[in-house]
Amino acid sequence: MNIYIDTSYKSLNKYTEELCGDRVEIIRTDEFVILVLADGLGSGVKANILSTLTSKIIATMLSNGAKIEDCVDTIASTLPICNVRHLAYSTFSILQLFYTGEAYLVEFDNPTCVFLRGGKIMEIPFENRTVSSKNIREARFQTAIGDTFVLFSDGVIHAGVGAVLNFGFQWENAAAHLQSAVDKENTAARLALSLSQVCESLYAGKPGDDTTVAVAKVLPERVVNLFTGPPSDKEKDTFLLHDFMAERGKRVVCGGSSAQIISRLLNRPVKTSIDYTDPELPPIGYIDGMDLVTEGVLTLSKTNEILSEFSKYGVDYEHIKALDRDNGASKLAKLLMEECTRLNLFVGKAINAAHQNPNLPVDLNIRQRIVNQLTDNLRALGKTVNVKYY
Amino acid sequence: MTVTICIGSSCHLKGSRDIIKILERLVSLHHLEDRVTLQGSFCMGECTKNGVCVKVDDEFCTVIPANVEEFFENQILKKVNS
Numbered sequence: 001m002n003i004y005i006d007t008s009y010k011s012l013n014k015y016t017e018e019l020c021g022d023r024v025e026i027i028r029t030d031e032f033v034i035l036v037l038a039d040g041l042g043s044g045v046k047a048n049i050l051s052t053l054t055s056k057i058i059a060t061m062l063s064n065g066a067k068i069e070d071c072v073d074t075i076a077s078t079l080p081i082c083n084v085r086h087l088a089y090s091t092f093s094i095l096q097l098f099y100t101g102e103a104y105l106v107e108f109d110n111p112t113c114v115f116l117r118g119g120k121i122m123e124i125p126f127e128n129r130t131v132s133s134k135n136i137r138e139a140r141f142q143t144a145i146g147d148t149f150v151l152f153s154d155g156v157i158h159a160g161v162g163a164v165l166n167f168g169f170q171w172e173n174a175a176a177h178l179q180s181a182v183d184k185e186n187t188a189a190r191l192a193l194s195l196s197q198v199c200e201s202l203y204a205g206k207p208g209d210d211t212t213v214a215v216a217k218v219l220p221e222r223v224v225n226l227f228t229g230p231p232s233d234k235e236k237d238t239f240l241l242h243d244f245m246a247e248r249g250k251r252v253v254c255g256g257s258s259a260q261i262i263s264r265l266l267n268r269p270v271k272t273s274i275d276y277t278d279p280e281l282p283p284i285g286y287i288d289g290m291d292l293v294t295e296g297v298l299t300l301s302k303t304n305e306i307l308s309e310f311s312k313y314g315v316d317y318e319h320i321k322a323l324d325r326d327n328g329a330s331k332l333a334k335l336l337m338e339e340c341t342r343l344n345l346f347v348g349k350a351i352n353a354a355h356q357n358p359n360l361p362v363d364l365n366i367r368q369r370i371v372n373q374l375t376d377n378l379r380a381l382g383k384t385v386n387v388k389y390y
Numbered sequence: 391m392t393v394t395i396c397i398g399s400s401c402h403l404k405g406s407r408d409i410i411k412i413l414e415r416l417v418s419l420h421h422l423e424d425r426v427t428l429q430g431s432f433c434m435g436e437c438t439k440n441g442v443c444v445k446v447d448d449e450f451c452t453v454i455p456a457n458v459e460e461f462f463e464n465q466i467l468k469k470v471n472s
Contacts, residue, residue: 256398256432272397274410274430282402283430295432298399355400355437 002221003145004341005033005097007382008188009214010196010315012155014043015206021047022153022212025055027063028382032098034062037214039110039153040090047090047210054079054090068096069131072106076132093151095216097143105149106138111157114150114175116182121175147218148191150178155211156195160202169202187338188215189315197317223249224340228296229348229367230257231390236348240390241265244346250339252332253287255296258348262287278327292335294328297355300370302329304377307336311380342384347371349389391426391470396443398433404442406430408455416462425470 009024021043025036038054040047054075061071071094079090091109098104105113105124115122126137152174161168177198178191185191192213199211225247231240241261244251253259263270270293272285281302282295306329309319323334336343347368375385393413397406410428417426434450436443441452446465453461 259432270432272430272432274395274397274428276407276410279407282397282399282406285430285432295397295399295402298402 003099003101004219004221005099005382006188006217006219006341007033007035007215008192008315009037009212010189010192011213012196012200012203012207012211014155014208014210015203017044017210019045019048020212021051021210022155023048023051023055024212024214025059026382027059029063030099032096033216033382034059034097035095035149035151035214035216036092037110037151037153037212038090038092039155039210039212043210050079050090054092058092058094068094068104068106072108072131072136076108076134076136091154095149095151097149097216097218101143102140103143103149104138104140106136108134108136111152111154111171111174114152114178116148116150116179117144117146119179119183121179143218145218145220148178148182149216150191150195151214151216152195153210153212155207155209156199156213158209159199159207159211160204161208163204163208164202169199188217189310189337190320191215191217193315193317193320219341221341222339223247223342223344224252224291224335225249225344225346226252226254227258227262227346227348228254228300228371230255230261230350230352231348232350236390237261237265240346240348243388247344249342249344250291250335251289252292252294252335253290254294254300254332257350257352258296259285259287259293262290278325278329281327281329284328284331292328292331294332297367297370299328299332300367300374302327303332303336304370304374306330306333307374307377307381310337311377336378336383337381340383343378343386345371345375345385345387347387347389391447391466392429393426393466394429394431394434394445396432396434396436396445397430398437400433400437401442405455406442409442409444409453409458412455412458413462416459416466420467422466422470426466 011020013020021040023038027034036055036058038051040050058071093110094106096104124139126139157171159169181194185194192215195213259270268288273283285293306322434443439452441454444451444453
């Protein structure tokens with residue numbers, strides 16, 4: 001099964017706290033994706049350290065090939081019980097999704113995962129088990145393309161308690177919100193943001209507890225091919241074009257000269273608009289059969305800026321809004337973030353004579369550096385990237 | 391008449407957008423919308439020159455934002471009226 005697991009999360013810190021007591025770790029391997037959500041008891045520094053410890057122990061053990069049972073065992077026996085409260089320090093949920101379609105879910109004292117399939121909330125076949133005198137519930141089941149899993153900390157079900165709502169948001173209402181939003185908020189990032197925004201308003205902007213939403217979506221693999229920069233040698237044009245057109249998936253061309261190569265070899269005209277939807281960036285163009293045609297380095301560096309925000313600071317309303325703007329860079333960023341699981345880059349190494357002009361206000365001769373940064377950012381965001389130079 | 395303004399990376403930095411805005415205003419001021427078509431193009435290979443590359447039918451010119459009006463009178467207005 002050629003599937004991709006789209007993951008994202010959003011945390012709200014308890015009001016006045018600088019650190020979040022919830023922690024999400026996401027690990028990707030060739031066989032599976034694992035999502036760990038840990039909620040440390042209390043808030044602030046203590047909770048943050050405990051949840052970090054919990055999620056890191058699981059992450060480290062799994063990435064070193066330990067079985068998930070051993071991890072549960074280790075955490076369950078490692079986590080200290082608070083002297084004052086006689087409670088375990090950190091709760092956790094672990095969701096392991098294999099590329100073969102199997103799923104394994106373990107929960108310890110966290111609200112139950114919301115599992116959505118075809119717009120319905122599905123029952124998860126849990127079994128209770130005692131590991132190192134801690135009661136956990138676990139389930140093994142099959143996933144299908146389109147499935148959505150949402151893990152959240154108890155800050156979500158308690159949102160608004162005693163203020164806006166007598167008993168807080170509650171699991172059923174959170175699940176119902178996800179059920180109604182899952183089609184419109186069609187990526188993990190947008191769905192996580194949507195639920196966290198509801199919680200934030202229920203808390204009237206002052207969360208009474210750390211609140212975290214982590215989302216995993218099972219998606220079909222989607223390929224985007226991006227051609228930027230003419231090859232160093234004109235004779236390589238046809239090789240590049242052949243490779244570029246042979247791949248399945250969407251096709252994007254970034255760069256005026258690159259667009260002209262496509263136009264010349266495929267005998268299709270490049271149409272360019274003069275509609276400056278954004279004064280900072282040159283307008284986009286059109287070629288039949290290409291999904292997006294933009295100017296080169298200026299657009300790519302702006303796209304890279306948008307993606308850096310995501311890889312550095314995570315999901316945020318402002319970052320999502322940057323994807324929805326009407327300009328070449330936002331369109332490209334949206335395509336790469338939301339409609340691409342694997343990117344094939346076809347990069348020409350020609351040096352553009354026009355960009356050697358010392359009178360230009362910015363250095364345009366930076367294509368390869370931008371391509372490298374773009375690759376790093378996309379890999380950090382969980383995408384597969386292949387780069388081929390010509 | 392077709393006037394093509396380069397919006398490639400390097401002309402963009404030299405002020406394509408301003409030139410397009412000024413030309414659009416001049417065209418509408420002289421009521422030439424039916425006779426002059428403004429369009430954009432990616433790099434036309436003239437970018438080592440000092441200014442934005444603008445093609446009037448088949449003739450290449452270089453224009454900077456400060457002399458757009460002069461360019462409009464000499465290259466566009468005269469040719470349209472002749």
